[in-house]
Amino acid sequence: MNEIVTMAPHQVLPDAGPVLEALGVPKDRLACDRTRDLYEAAAEVFVATAAPIGCLGEITSDEFAAVYLGEGRNHARTPVGDLIGRADALALFAVTVGEGVGRAITNRFHARDFAVGYVLDALASVATEKAADVAERRFRERLGQRGRWGTGSGLMRYSPGYCGWDVSGQLKLFQHLQPQRIGIALRESFLMEPLKSISGVLIAGPREIHAFDDDYACCTSCETHDCRQRIQAMMAVGASQTRQGD
Amino acid sequence: MDILAELSAALQAGEDTKVAELTEGAIAAALAPKRILDDGLIAGMAVVGARFKAHEIFLPDVLMAAKAMYAGLDRLRPLLVRDGVPALGKVVLGTVQGDLHDIGKNLVGIMLRGAGFEVIDLGNDVAPERFVDTAEREGASVIGLSALLTTTMPGMGRVVDLVRRRELAGRIRVIVGGAPVCSSYAAEIGADAYGFDAANAVDRVKDLIHAR
Numbered sequence: 001m002n003e004i005v006t007m008a009p010h011q012v013l014p015d016a017g018p019v020l021e022a023l024g025v026p027k028d029r030l031a032c033d034r035t036r037d038l039y040e041a042a043a044e045v046f047v048a049t050a051a052p053i054g055c056l057g058e059i060t061s062d063e064f065a066a067v068y069l070g071e072g073r074n075h076a077r078t079p080v081g082d083l084i085g086r087a088d089a090l091a092l093f094a095v096t097v098g099e100g101v102g103r104a105i106t107n108r109f110h111a112r113d114f115a116v117g118y119v120l121d122a123l124a125s126v127a128t129e130k131a132a133d134v135a136e137r138r139f140r141e142r143l144g145q146r147g148r149w150g151t152g153s154g155l156m157r158y159s160p161g162y163c164g165w166d167v168s169g170q171l172k173l174f175q176h177l178q179p180q181r182i183g184i185a186l187r188e189s190f191l192m193e194p195l196k197s198i199s200g201v202l203i204a205g206p207r208e209i210h211a212f213d214d215d216y217a218c219c220t221s222c223e224t225h226d227c228r229q230r231i232q233a234m235m236a237v238g239a240s241q242t243r244q245g246d
Numbered sequence: 247m248d249i250l251a252e253l254s255a256a257l258q259a260g261e262d263t264k265v266a267e268l269t270e271g272a273i274a275a276a277l278a279p280k281r282i283l284d285d286g287l288i289a290g291m292a293v294v295g296a297r298f299k300a301h302e303i304f305l306p307d308v309l310m311a312a313k314a315m316y317a318g319l320d321r322l323r324p325l326l327v328r329d330g331v332p333a334l335g336k337v338v339l340g341t342v343q344g345d346l347h348d349i350g351k352n353l354v355g356i357m358l359r360g361a362g363f364e365v366i367d368l369g370n371d372v373a374p375e376r377f378v379d380t381a382e383r384e385g386a387s388v389i390g391l392s393a394l395l396t397t398t399m400p401g402m403g404r405v406v407d408l409v410r411r412r413e414l415a416g417r418i419r420v421i422v423g424g425a426p427v428c429s430s431y432a433a434e435i436g437a438d439a440y441g442f443d444a445a446n447a448v449d450r451v452k453d454l455i456h457a458r
Binding site for chain 2: 023024025029034035038105106109112113114115117118119121161167168187188189190191193195
């Protein structure tokens with residue numbers, strides 16, 4: 001499986017709640033007209049300028065082990081390193097909401113529309129995560145079509161620069177996946193252009209394999225530990241699938 | 247409410263059109279431009295900054311107030327130049343070489359201007375030489391460096407080194423900030439200050455200016 005995932009801007013447009021959360025603004029501020037107006041102005045610009053797209057490339061465990069090794073700068077023991085041999089299926093992915101949004105953010109700041117520019121920046125970041133969710137769903141669908149996704153299956157994504165996977169891992173990931181075909185370039189500093197892009201690996205397998213403890217050496221420098229929520233959410237989806245299956 | 251208090255209140259509410267009108271009103275009432283700036287605009291931004299630090303308001307509110315501040319400053323600037331009113335200080339700002347993230351740097355620039363500083367924003371992906379050349383040429387006393395990546399933050403150290411090599415340390419101070427940066431990293435590379443967020447960066451720049 002190696003495919004381009006097309007999506008429409010409204011498909012990845014986040015609700016106001018997660019955008020405000022990303023900005024550190026309490027959700028009750030949505031009751032305030034000014035806050036709602038800012039979100040709506042940013043959403044309007046996003047829909048007009050975003051061009052979300054992604055690509056997926058299935059990869060064997062052996063191939064991914066070589067990609068993951070990257071430039072040899074990963075932590076000695078990492079969640080991804082431990083998962084490789086236990087996964088049922090793996091796919092490299094990259095998604096972006098496109099260059100237009102970045103230009104629109106810059107334009108808003110130049111026009112002194114700072115608040116809209118700032119909200120748009122946060123909105124675009126959340127939207128990029130939603131684009132990665134779309135790629136994730138597509139991979140699950142493809143696995144389902146081949147009878148490789150069941151009620152006990154779970155999927156998590158990981159990116160270079162996080163969880164002990166050194167950001168230099170982008171180099172091999174890009175060589176293998178070629179996200180250039182959807183307009184994502186990699187700079188020498190391993191920064192992706194457009195900025196609002198995410199790349200990484202999707203790891204599918206029995207749900208239990210994903211439930212690791214955050215006691216790796218790399219976890220000590222992690223400020224968010226948001227893997228806890230992501231694991232919890234994956235387990236909850238799995239449990240609901242199991243109930244539906246019952 | 248006198249016109250300057252009204253101006254400060256309008257700025258705090260982020261009412262840019264009203265701020266422009268009130269600034270013009272204050273000018274027409276023959277108030278000294280420096281007084282309009284200090285007791286109207288900067289006073290309003292100071293309240294906004296304090297409320298932001300107290301978590302009573304949030305960054306979008308600060309940015310709307312900043313837009314209003316700019317609307318007032320546009321009217322006032324020619325008069326401040328005419329009267330030779332100096333800015334609080336001059337700061338050269340930019341995101342280091344190899345890095346394209348500029349939201350954080352933009353926020354710092356907006357808040358510095360709101361506090362009365364002159365800011366020369368060099369944008370992103372800025373080479374060390376350009377930071378130092380600009381600061382020297384413009385007579386800036388502070389260089390502000392931003393980075394969002396661990397792979398680009400070593401660029402901050404290169405700017406600090408260049409300031410030292412040109413024997414400008416002390417005359418030009420360097421402040422650093424950005425998601426992967428921390429106070430110990432700032433100390434490690436020999437930066438003069440570290441700003442953990444935009445509001446804090448403004449306070450640190452004020453400290454650097456006053457320490458001169």
